[in-house]
Amino acid sequence: MAHTLPPPVPGTHAEPARPAPRHADTLERARQTLRTRAHWSPYSEDPEDPRSYGPGAREAGEAAFRALLGREFALGQPGRDGTVGPAPETGGERSPYGGLLEVSYPHCDPDVLLPAMQAALPAWRDAGPRTRAEVCTEILHRINARSSEFAHAAVHTSGHNFLMAFHAGAVHAQDRGLEAVARALEEQTRMPASALWRKPMGDGRTLSIAKTFTAVPRGISLVIGNSVFPAWNAYPALFASLATGNPVLVKPHPAAVLPLALTVRIAREVLTEAGFPADLVCLAAEHTGEGLARRLAVRPEVRLVDYAGTTAFGTWLEDNARQARVFTSVSAVNSVLVESTGDYRDMLANLAFSVSLYSGQLCTSPQNLLIPREGIGTDEGHRSFAEVVADLGGALAELLDDDARACGILGALLGPAVRDRVERVAAGAAGPVAVPSRAVRDPRHPEAVVRTPAVVTLDADREADRAVLLSEWQGPVVFAVAVDSAAAGVELVARTTRECGALSVGLYSTSPQVEAAMERACAEAGVMLSANLMGDWYISQSAVYSDLHGTGMNPSGNAVYCDPGFVTARFHTVGVRRYGGSI
Template sequence: MPTSTLPPTVAAHLPTGLLIGGAWRPATGGATFPVADPGTGQVLFDVADATAQDGLAALAAADAALPAWRSTAPRERAELLRAVFETLVARTEDFAALITAEGGKPLAESRAEVAYGAEYVRWYSEQAVRINGLTRTAPSGANRQLVLRRPVGPALLITPWNFPIAMITRKVAPALAAGCTVVIKPAGLTPLTTALFAEVVRAELADRGLPTGIINVVPTSSSSSLVEPLLADPRLRKLSFTGSTEVGRVLLRGAAEGVLRTSMELGGNAPFLVFEDADIPAAVTGALAAKMRNAGQTCVAANRFLVHESVAKEFAAGLTEAFDRLVVGHGAAGGTTVGPLIEERAVDRVEQVVAEALDDGARVAIGADRPRRPGWFYAPTVLTNVDPESRVVREEIFGPVAPIVTFADEDEALTMANSTEFGLVAYAYTQDVGRAFRVADRIEAGMLGINRGMVSDASAPFGGVKSSGLGREGGEAGLEEYLESVYVAI
């Protein structure tokens, strides 16, 4: 199988089975499914295809390992995570090559993702020893109040394909820091990076004489058949999911029966607001960062560019020029700045929403075509004169397309920005401090970038409002998602 873009040490030793109870093994029945390079369409590896039986075996392993892990000293948990962080940093090139091979993003972006993902491990290695309780005298003076914090229990972590190391570290690291054990269901499109990360953790646990059943991995081609029995099992106490709102709603219904703790990071439709007093060159730079990471395939990608009518022409010209300098190609090729979309149907969908926008009167400033080359590519595209009711504005694009819509004043801009069921992130460019705070007060989003196109940070809470999710990942809040409080009256 073609693995030429991977270092030989990675290709030769990459686990492609299921990790259950500390051992890599084939799926029950021996079934596999292929993982392809989206830059070529060629299969990289065949990966074990977990069944419902395998998922329950993984949960049994996590449940069995829980007593020992939750009683492990916080310092020991912290040192384990610190060692995993150091390994991630030391093996940056291995992980980056694997992310590029199965996910398609340019190597520079993959390296940045490894650094970003590793920061979650470092942050929670430091937080593992800072799980605080409470002791005080009751207001009545009749007794003392003691509040203890303890791990919620075995957690099911379901991750998306677009950030295969960052999405897993920001779930696994706080779970392990809190004393929880985990079953990971990685995305079927990019399970290889998860496997390599899990092997790093497994090896570190084994070296320290800790139960290796703390971390379990069950990739599958049929998510519902694996996940549904797990949600129905009383041993599972926590569900963390990153993905579409549609799937999130299904999972929430499944989690309700067992009254599971849930964290949901769901879809977005991020507005990028450019006010009349904005620094336009800075806004163009920020727009490029907010839109084009992973070819626009991120939940925090700017989806709608809402620009004041007085600067719309200047902004569109600057963004078009910036897009024209982008280099589309295989992520492993030198000089590539925009890689492929993840699969062919993703290209089909982007092509369709752009065509509908053109039918609605939009004009093409650049792009709007499908390059003739192997793999699944779509050209970086800027659209002007876009109808606010077009599908390209109303729905999450998940591709390299920037639709520009104009507004007349601040109230109209915020009304447009909030006119969606989603509320994950928003961006705003203005040099008016008062306006920045007014936007922060009124925007219906869980995160806001002012004069910057990137908001994510391991030490800050990541998550949305409305149909964009529940709970937070990152920062102190991310650890809280894996802890429960026990009140003792003395």
């Protein structure tokens, strides 16, 4: 039977210690930025910034990370009934760069853990939106101070290079978390907490009713992490749910537990210091093959589920976790139409970096490059389809010819499925290989599997080729697809987005008509369009507080980081009316 939450009753719970509003300015600036969509962040992107992180922060972070290895990760959660890890066969983590982390985590009985989380809810609910936002921002502040430690954890669980790990695995994830907190505060305070309602009665009297409005959380929030970007994908949900009053149970991917375990530990510490139950945030580590996410997702106590990962499991959650509001961010096939350009060399350099970054394992990585079969117009004259493909290969070679530099861009391949996909592509399983992938040796991590992108040529008119390009090929592979015309390319982008889902579409064109057609197609299909990106901004990047991640309009998922709907679905508003008489 589904559990329902009792309505808030003032005075029922002892008042917790209220934290001093030390983050009021940060929260207000974040709220303002959500309205203006301007550039801003309270978290420095420079891992060597001594003003933000102190001298020697990178080395100190690595030392802190290594101090966690080979040890038990204590959390003090109720219901402990075993240990997860440290070996992969028992749920432990293996670094994509080689070696076991050998960290063991507590395994907790849901029948004990979930009731403890429910018991923690009333005091947190009654604290109100502003106090919750302040506590959440303090959690993020503490996490930010340890960004280098988080970055090293992301390197060795997700295969990022250090700078990407520092950005996507630390400060940009923190930005996404703060964005969710600010959005939650904005939406919960949009309605006044109290109002005095007066109605003239027509006989000289005025009817008076005092009203209060309380944001009431839905219940326990289950956040199911992934191995690619565990923090970046989890923080919007974690902090949106927590800021709206919901306890949060974090179920990390078995291959990437550490970044989220650190997050949970810090959150529990801050909550305790602020006078709230630590069990508002808990970790659910699982044994190998346990299938814990499936079991937890259908528990009646779980009222919110957030998931980033495969379409198959996202669909399973939507079909089976009927008692919960399910948010998904799943597979995507991202396309770029190359029709013409006013800066051919810059375009090639931008595309080469975009398809290389993190070996094409980003959810926003471009996969299909659509090129008119008759070629494109450029500032260097006409270029045929074959010349564009060859020149892209040259740009990739120039970018990745030095192994040390290449490793800093590519990172390591995440797991056996990606490595197998690379081998299949090399053997011609996807189509003719125009630019082969090459093995890169990481001088610091000789066990890491690092590959440059392969460029495969396809023809949109061939049925077998369409089946390939209408599937997700996560990893270092890009398809150069011949299309009949710019209009055919626009139509194929729309079809791919509607059928497969997409998080990002790119366009290179000097034609206002082509740009307008693509803009209409993307609006109808529901995907963000990036036109003529050059220099140091790439299609795979997302500016927090400014860009929305996802639209909820295509099969890539229904979650949007971070529009109002992402937080308003996590609470309801309950009103109380008190008759004040008539005068």
